[in-house]
Amino acid sequence: MEIYSSAKSKAKSDKPHEFYYSRTRLIAGAIIWSMGSAFFLVLTAMAIPKTGAGYLVGLIALAAVWMLINCIRGLGKLHMPALVIGLDGVLFPDGQLIDWDDMEENTYLNQTYMGLIPIGRYVVIKTRLKKPKTKKLRVFALDMTSDEYLALCDRYSGGAFADR
DSSP: OOOOOOHHHHHHHHSOEEEOBOHHHHHHHHHHHHHHHHHHHHHHHHHTTTOTHHHHHHHHHHHHHHHHHHHHHHHTTTTSOSEEEETTEEEOTTSOEEOGGGEEEEEEEEEEETTTEEEEEEEEEEESSSSOSEEEEEOTTBSOOHHHHHHHHHHHHTSTTTTO
């Protein structure tokens, strides 16, 4: 049974859906990582003269600074879509388009520590292509949920995964 939809509604649904970085999430991440970086850098400066463990804390500080830089770089890309889902497939920020027929598996991973603290969110697509076999995108700062992503993939793929 087909549901009636107007021409305007059909034209809107055929248009690719773009996901952008969330300004709020990136600003919150920048604040958290700047405080974490400052804390670990001060701890490193205090611990290196006293013990060798300061070098380990220094590595943690470098990782925190790297995460801060990634948040700041993301703030510069707010106007560009980070992920585009359309009738032809999923388009990644690097320009790689993966067609619906080339996908073997399309998953949204939501990783948490002990079920409480979010660690990471990823879109992982396994393909039949020679290169890339697996395409991953960290979507922690994108303005989308797993339900929204998977519903859009179902809608645009047209049941491409139903017979697999």
